[in-house]
Amino acid sequence: xxxxxxxxxxxxxxxxxxxxxxxxxxxxxxxxxxxxxxxxxxxxxxxxxxxxxxxxxxxxxxxxxxxxxxxxxxxxxxxxxxxxxxxxxxxxxxxxxxxxxxxxxxxxxxxxxxxxxxxxxxxxxxxxxxxxxxxxxxxxxxxxxxxxxxxxxxxxxxx
RNA sequence: GCUACAAGCCUGGCUAUCGAUUCUUCGCUUCCAGGAGAAUAGGAAAGUCCGGACAGCACAGAGCAAUGCACCCUGUCAGAAGCGGGGGUUCUGAUUUUUCAGAAACAGAAAGUGCCACAGAAAAUAACUAUCUCGCCGCAAGGCGGGACAAAGGUGAAAACGUAGGGUAAGAGCCUACGGCUUUUGAUGGUAACAUCAUCGGCGGGUAAACCUUGCAUGCUGAAAUGCCACAUAAACCAUCGUUUGAGAACGGCUCGUUCGAGAUGGAGGGUAGGCAGCUCGAUAUACACCAUUGGUGUGUCAGAUAAAUGAUAGCCCACGACAGAAUCCGGCUUAUGGCUUGUAGCUUUU
RNA sequence: GGCCCCGUAGUUCAAUGGAUAGAAUAGAAGUUUCCUAAACUUUAGAUGCAGGUUCGAUUCCUGCCGGGGCUA
Numbered sequence: 001x002x003x004x005x006x007x008x009x010x011x012x013x014x015x016x017x018x019x020x021x022x023x024x025x026x027x028x029x030x031x032x033x034x035x036x037x038x039x040x041x042x043x044x045x046x047x048x049x050x051x052x053x054x055x056x057x058x059x060x061x062x063x064x065x066x067x068x069x070x071x072x073x074x075x076x077x078x079x080x081x082x083x084x085x086x087x088x089x090x091x092x093x094x095x096x097x098x099x100x101x102x103x104x105x106x107x108x109x110x111x112x113x114x115x116x117x118x119x120x121x122x123x124x125x126x127x128x129x130x131x132x133x134x135x136x137x138x139x140x141x142x143x144x145x146x147x148x149x150x151x152x153x154x155x156x157x158x159x
Numbered sequence: 160g161c162u163a164c165a166a167g168c169c170u171g172g173c174u175a176u177c178g179a180u181u182c183u184u185c186g187c188u189u190c191c192a193g194g195a196g197a198a199u200a201g202g203a204a205a206g207u208c209c210g211g212a213c214a215g216c217a218c219a220g221a222g223c224a225a226u227g228c229a230c231c232c233u234g235u236c237a238g239a240a241g242c243g244g245g246g247g248u249u250c251u252g253a254u255u256u257u258u259c260a261g262a263a264a265c266a267g268a269a270a271g272u273g274c275c276a277c278a279g280a281a282a283a284u285a286a287c288u289a290u291c292u293c294g295c296c297g298c299a300a301g302g303c304g305g306g307a308c309a310a311a312g313g314u315g316a317a318a319a320c321g322u323a324g325g326g327u328a329a330g331a332g333c334c335u336a337c338g339g340c341u342u343u344u345g346a347u348g349g350u351a352a353c354a355u356c357a358u359c360g361g362c363g364g365g366u367a368a369a370c371c372u373u374g375c376a377u378g379c380u381g382a383a384a385u386g387c388c389a390c391a392u393a394a395a396c397c398a399u400c401g402u403u404u405g406a407g408a409a410c411g412g413c414u415c416g417u418u419c420g421a422g423a424u425g426g427a428g429g430g431u432a433g434g435c436a437g438c439u440c441g442a443u444a445u446a447c448a449c450c451a452u453u454g455g456u457g458u459g460u461c462a463g464a465u466a467a468a469u470g471a472u473a474g475c476c477c478a479c480g481a482c483a484g485a486a487u488c489c490g491g492c493u494u495a496u497g498g499c500u501u502g503u504a505g506c507u508u509u510u
Numbered sequence: 511g512g513c514c515c516c517g518u519a520g521u522u523c524a525a526u527g528g529a530u531a532g533a534a535u536a537g538a539a540g541u542u543u544c545c546u547a548a549a550c551u552u553u554a555g556a557u558g559c560a561g562g563u564u565c566g567a568u569u570c571c572u573g574c575c576g577g578g579g580c581u582a
Contacts, residue, residue, distance in 0.1 A: 102471045
């Protein structure tokens with residue numbers, strides 16, 4: 001009981017202080033099952049990747065280059081890569097990949113809903129092309145923009 | 160208190176929310192999805208500089224070649240060349256009859272070959288200048304020819320054992336004494352490297368991280384190894400060689416020799432590129448007593464991913480966190496780097 | 511993961527262990543020209559870093575740093 005009381009106090013404390021946090025918490029409480037990022041949601045097949053790089057659509061949204069392809073079978077798969085040349089240390093590469101994945105995990109729901117409505121699937125791949133490491137808010141915003149443009153493209157194609 | 164060196168230790172913690180991988184369990188006929196619980200990156204995981212474990216192939220033999228190593232004893236997962244301990248030799252610094260500290264790829268230059276710029280007579284066989292002497296010519300200065308070859312010749316990084324005496328026409332390890340270095344042999348001490356002493360002979364520079372010689376060691380390839388399952392095709396086409404007159408393979412770089420015996424090599428092209436095992440319990444850590452050199456027993460620990468998990472956000476705590484991310488495993492080395500403790504040395508302040 | 515190769519002026523390449531590291535281009539200054547180009551003259555520029563062997567290292571050896579290749 002005592003622990004619950006403490007956590008409840010902290011929650012109030014946080015929500016008063018931070019606004020971004022508040023929104024995140026609201027989503028979390030309302031839809032707790034939607035923020036998964038499992039093995040089946042990752043783009044792993046080498047064959048699919050080669051096909052995506054050769055014949056998929058692409059555009060650039062700093063600091064990423066976006067490759068995507070719309071499939072008729074349902075399911076959304078996602079992948080990230082960071083160049084070995086730009087970042088020589090494995091620690092930096094891992095950090096970027098983790099931050100991008102986190103930003104995608106928290107924002108992918110809208111795209112998923114649109115795909116479910118249209119009964120289509122998508123392969124999505126991001127390549128980090130900037131030379132230096134950005135902070136988490138930058139990743140959050142740019143991933144948001146990418147998802148919005150993707151949804152726009154989907155709706156135009158459908159109509 | 161600061162700085163330097165050496166040794167050892169640690170590599171943030173807690174709370175909340177949302178996640179990831181593996182395992183167990185609930186539920187379900189099974190899988191998937193879902194709930195609960197546990198575990199989840201380092202001292203260097205790095206560089207790949209070494210050595211192994213392990214796996215596949217090979218395991219009649221001989222010779223040559225190639226590669227690596229080089230004072231001795233000993234320990235350890237180890238034949239340790241590299242790690243730990245102890246010792247020897249040489250060099251350097253301090254100290255001064257001895258001791259301390261540091262360094263050393265520390266076998267051989269007296270088996271042979273090569274090289275040693277510039278300078279210098281000469282860079283190793285010797286020659287040249289100068290010296291001494293004899294003969295001839297010349298008034299003389301000197302010149303020419305023969306003999307002595309060994310000291311001097313200021314250069315250079317390096318110069319033909321050093322000093323004293325004898326000896327001689329002049330000289331020279333030519334001889335003697337003392338000293339230094341060194342080869343052979345022997346004695347003593349030491350497990351050995353080696354040290355001391357004696358003896359015979361010698362003293363002819365350096366370079367082996369130049370070729371090389373001697374001694375020792377080394378089968379090759381590395382988890383993208385390797386084994387299995389699934390899927391897919393082209394057992395097709397062209398060129399060369401070949402089937403007992405033997406292509407090719409074992410055999411690893413070559414030769415001899417032995418064995419096997421029908422395909423081999425290259426070109427152009429086609430297909431697949433999914434999964435499982437290897438994969439983490441070990442050459443493990445610690446404690447214990449027994450037994451006597453090596454094992455046994457008990458307890459604890461132990462990431463296992465595969466486009467690749469171990470994270471994100473917010474707050475608090477003394478420093479608001481350095482270097483940095485496993486990819487079969489282990490031991491060593493090197494490099495990067497934050498903090499703490501102990502010891503030694505130096506400097507400053509106070510007493 | 512494993513196995514190899516290479517680092518020389520701004521760039522492309524030379525240099526038996528030997529003197530002040532050479533050449534072509536690019537740069538700068540000058541001559542020429544009304545101005546530019548071309549030509550000519552002059553000039554500044556480098557052995558990846560740290561140790562060792564040697565009388566003396568671009569070269570030989572060791573360790574770091576950087577770049578590249580092969581291998582399914």
